[in-house]
Amino acid sequence: MVQRVRGVVAREKGAPVTIETVLVPEPGPGEALVAIQACGVCHTDLHYREGGINDEFPFLLGHEAAGVVEAVGDGVTDVAAGDYVILNWRAVCGQCRACRRGRPQYCFDTHNATQQMTLEDGTVLSPALGIGAFVEKTLVASGQCTKVDPAAPATAAGLLGCGVMAGLGAAMNTGGVSRGDSVAVIGCGGVGNAAVMGARLAGATRIIGIDIDDRKLGWATEFGATHTVNSREQDPVAAVRELTGGFGADVVIDAVGQPETYRQAFYARDLAGTVVLVGVPAPDTTIELPLIDVFGRGGALKSSWYGDCLPSRDFPMLIDLYLQGRLDLDRFVSETIALDGIEDAFAKMHRGEVLRSVVVF
Ligand SMILES: NC(=O)c1ccc[n+]([C@@H]2O[C@H](COP(=O)([O-])OP(=O)(O)OC[C@H]3O[C@@H](n4cnc5c(N)ncnc54)[C@H](O)[C@@H]3O)[C@@H](O)[C@H]2O)c1
């Protein structure tokens, strides 16, 4: 039976989101229907509503969520009704050239539900990142559900579904931060502060948080930054060099994704260091760098999709760390809100007042 539920829809570019009735089909083969318990508001949702990702309006927003599987379709064996899961937006296929070579975190053919969710008039919705979770129930591919310990509340667990995982993974997976490294993180919002936390967990001894907003820098200190730099007041490249014996950081993470911040990351890293781009750039931006510097500085320029995470490996592990008190996910939750609070949450995000607003159902 098709379910009628309430969900948050961005109908057209730049227009405020609205709450609509969403029609969700019964799960077919390989699909799961999930009752959402909590879903964080991520900057990517705002990018969608501003038309910054693509033009496939209307979007069903929300993608950073945890909930309980209500029903599964034929052939689904990895999860069952009643399972407590975190949703992920990169359900690996197991068959593409990346998966076959044992690098599923780069899977080039990730799965989403086959059937579509629609508005009452039949208009097909584009679910944000193939999830769509600002809605009471959503339809996903079963591989998008990762079972975790239900002792972790959904407000915290759901954060691993996107931004916090992206930041933790940018440091721990893509950046390969290890004991004794120096790390700089540009942009200390939800993603950047998760990178700070990941760097600390991985054993970095010098962690420099960089932002243009002092409030964010205060939070970065709470998450484990040993030093902070306001890049409106101080040249961040010079500051990072000064804090690292004149050399630059081993790993610099750009959690903003603008040409300016990428250039800073490029020059704030030590020779043979690593730059990780985890902030999502606007489609029309470009960057020019002296090729001799690209060569001469050595090291690696990497991008991080979803923190190069493997949900089946990383989500249960991180939830265990959370339950042991070693990963304070609750600190990211600035406020819990209702489904009608998304526009306010976007405004607060824009003003820099929150790390994460989390919709609770
Ligand atoms: N790669 C991925 O898989 C992935 C996943 C989730 C989010 N993201 C992206 O990560 C980025 C950050 O997301 P978020 O949720 O943390 O957003 P956010 O709005 O919470 O944080 C952005 C931070 O950057 C700071 N900032 C803005 N301009 C700056 C500048 N010029 N220099 C220094 N700091 C600056 C802001 O003050 C803010 O603290 C977004 O682009 C988002 O789309 C990427």
Ligand SMILES: [Zn+2]
């Ligand atoms: Zn694959």
Ligand SMILES: [Zn+2]
């Ligand atoms: Zn996100």
